[in-house]
Amino acid sequence: MKKLIAIAIFVFAGMSVAQAQKVAKMEFKSETIDYGEIKKGSDGVRVFEVKNIGDAPLIIEDVKSSCGCTVPKKPENPIMPGETGEIQVKYDTKRVGPIRKTVTVYSNSNEPVKALKIKGAVIDVPGTTDGDS
Template sequence: MKKVVAISIFLIVGLASVQAQKTAKMEFKSETIDYGDIKKGSDGLRVFEVKNVGDAPLIIEDVKSSCGCTVPTKPEEPILPGETGKIEVKYDTNRVGPIRKTVTVYSNSSEPVKALKIKGTVIDRESGS
């Protein structure tokens, strides 16, 4: 009887370990978006593509930017293994000058916090600089 109980416990712990090993994993097409030279007032919307290369659903819990001039939008639904999702970033292009911002992604991925970058320069339409 003790052997049966020991084997049962071993199997339950083993199965729990296998289940616990399933993780989501983020892989970005690019970790930096370069706006280049963009005219003042232009469309500042860009997209980071994220693929779940893990074996569990990827849940993007939150996305925050380093300033109020950048507004990120996260996917609302889990990203299933092998699938791709989008994190939209809208930069306020009415601010002339260099763009150097960070967008931080919080998720259930094996790397739960990921910093993404946006860069470029907003130029004034009239002066061209």
Template sequence: MRKLIAIVVFVLAGFATTQAQNSAKFEFESETIDYGIIKKGSDGVRVFKFKNVGDEPLIVEDVKSSCGCTIPKKPEKAIMPGEMGEIEVKYDTKRVGHIRKTVTVYSNAEEPIKALKIKGQITDDTES
């Protein structure tokens, strides 16, 4: 009986370890987008590119920005292991000044909450 219990415990422990290793995982090309110095009214669309380096489908559940001046767009479908995905952000370039914003990604990845950054500066050539 002890041997049977030991075998069951061993099998369950092995199953739990295997399950813990299977997960989706982000690998971003860059976790910060630097707009640099751009003119007021310039194209504010940029893209965070990533790869699912895990062994499970990666589902981006939600993407939120730290203010209404940045509009993120999440992938609509799951990113399969080994596939590339994109998170698009659009910054309102009518706002002159420094850019320092956070885009927070919520997913089923090994790291379920991921903070991405955008930075830069918007200039207005009409000011003297």
């Protein structure tokens, strides 16, 4: 009887490990977006490309930024194995000065929390005001 219980536990544990091996895995084309020098009021939207190199659907559960000046947008649908998705980031370019922000991605990946960076500088060009082209 003890042998039967031991075998049952071993088989059950083996099945659990086999099922647990399917995992989503994120691979970013780049983990840093460099805006460079951009003009005040210019388009602040950029995109992080993420590929699921795992063998289970990748679900981006949440994306948070280190301040209110950066608004991230996560993919709404799971990213299937081998497919690519986008995490959009919009920086408020009305704020003149250096850009050094972190965007944190929460997912079901083998690395469930991933920090991405944006950097650059917003410059105020003399002779321009808000609303001028």
